[in-house]
Amino acid sequence: MTTVLTILGMGLVTYLTRIGGDLLMRNRELGPRMTAAMNAVPPAILTAVIAPSVLAVGPAEAMAGLVTVFAAFRLPLLATILVAVASITALRTLL
Amino acid sequence: MGPEESGAWRECRQGIVAILPVVAACVPIGVVWGALAAERGLSLAEIWLMSAAVFAGASQFVAIGMWTTPLPIAAIVLATAMVNLRHVMMSASLQRRMERFSAAQRYLAYGWLTDEAWALAEARAAREPLTPAYYAGLAGPLFVVWPLASLTGGAFGKVMGDPAAYGLDFVFTALFIGLIVGFRSAPAWLPVVLASAALALITYHLLPPPWYVIVGGLAGVAVATLQAPVARTAPLEA
Numbered sequence: 001m002t003t004v005l006t007i008l009g010m011g012l013v014t015y016l017t018r019i020g021g022d023l024l025m026r027n028r029e030l031g032p033r034m035t036a037a038m039n040a041v042p043p044a045i046l047t048a049v050i051a052p053s054v055l056a057v058g059p060a061e062a063m064a065g066l067v068t069v070f071a072a073f074r075l076p077l078l079a080t081i082l083v084a085v086a087s088i089t090a091l092r093t094l095l
Numbered sequence: 096m097g098p099e100e101s102g103a104w105r106e107c108r109q110g111i112v113a114i115l116p117v118v119a120a121c122v123p124i125g126v127v128w129g130a131l132a133a134e135r136g137l138s139l140a141e142i143w144l145m146s147a148a149v150f151a152g153a154s155q156f157v158a159i160g161m162w163t164t165p166l167p168i169a170a171i172v173l174a175t176a177m178v179n180l181r182h183v184m185m186s187a188s189l190q191r192r193m194e195r196f197s198a199a200q201r202y203l204a205y206g207w208l209t210d211e212a213w214a215l216a217e218a219r220a221a222r223e224p225l226t227p228a229y230y231a232g233l234a235g236p237l238f239v240v241w242p243l244a245s246l247t248g249g250a251f252g253k254v255m256g257d258p259a260a261y262g263l264d265f266v267f268t269a270l271f272i273g274l275i276v277g278f279r280s281a282p283a284w285l286p287v288v289l290a291s292a293a294l295a296l297i298t299y300h301l302l303p304p305p306w307y308v309i310v311g312g313l314a315g316v317a318v319a320t321l322q323a324p325v326a327r328t329a330p331l332e333a
Binding site: 002008045072080 | 272
């Protein structure tokens with residue numbers, strides 16, 4: 001029973017975080033600063049999520065990350081992912 | 096209704112195609128999580144319930160790491176809220192793209208918000224209006240597959256081995272790098288990315304895990320507000 005309660009508690013707080021931004025920001029008239037802030041959320045959050053897994057794990061991850069960035073500038077998303085998986089597998093074997 | 100329906104179905108199918116690589120990569124991760132949860136004594140029903148009700152991988156790994164007897168309920172729920180705090184910023188940004196959603200569709204959509212579906216929805220919204228059908232195509236497959244993968248891991252244990260051995264742990268990193276680069280025409284993109292990466296790394300070394308996401312994310316957003324006059328004159332992509 002405590003297990004189910006814990007799970008439901010986790011689900012509830014997670015749902016609150018998911019609607020939180022909507023509750024805070026909906027129907028607000030955004031000035032240029034807030035608009036700039038909101039436009040920056042996707043690259044900022046995505047970068048923060050992956051930065052340690054690229055730059056704080058080891059040389060293989062850092063080098064594969066660099067390869068992936070170069071690939072991302074030239075290739076579509078799926079090809080970028082394939083290049084990334086191939087390079088991380090090769091670099092982990094080599095290093 | 097005919098053309099309307101086929102339009103919605105096309106949108107939904109495009110969403111499914113966009114999320115497929117993510118779905119494939121989340122299967123082994125879900126299996127590993129399910130195996131860990133089973134080791135900690137969760138039943139199959141509880142494993143499925145947590146993956147469906149919480150539906151947020153990182154926080155589920157953190158919670159299972161804290162799963163001891165007696166169960167520290169308050170600490171686990173608090174840790175879950177902290178790990179998932181980034182969702183607040185995500186929904187604050189995404190709600191601007193949801194003019195085509197009814198209130199009910201919006202609150203249902205938020206229940207399925209994940210890093211991956213959100214990022215792909217933002218990428219779509221930068222090119223054309225985001226529709227409920229496209230979002231359902233993105234979020235629906237993950238919502239079905241993630242609990243099933245967890246259940247499989249709970250039932251069959253660690254048969255799969257370590258996803259890192261196949262480079263699968265790097266799929267999410269690669270997807271995110273691809274999406275970050277895809278946003279590169281946004282104003283102040285490079286300063287935002289550099290500030291987020293730098294502050295995330297510093298915080299990662301100083302504070303326990305969830306904080307680097309929050310601090311790094313806020314740092315990038317702060318840099319963007321400093322560059323706001325530039326943002327006003329530059330053509331917005333969205």
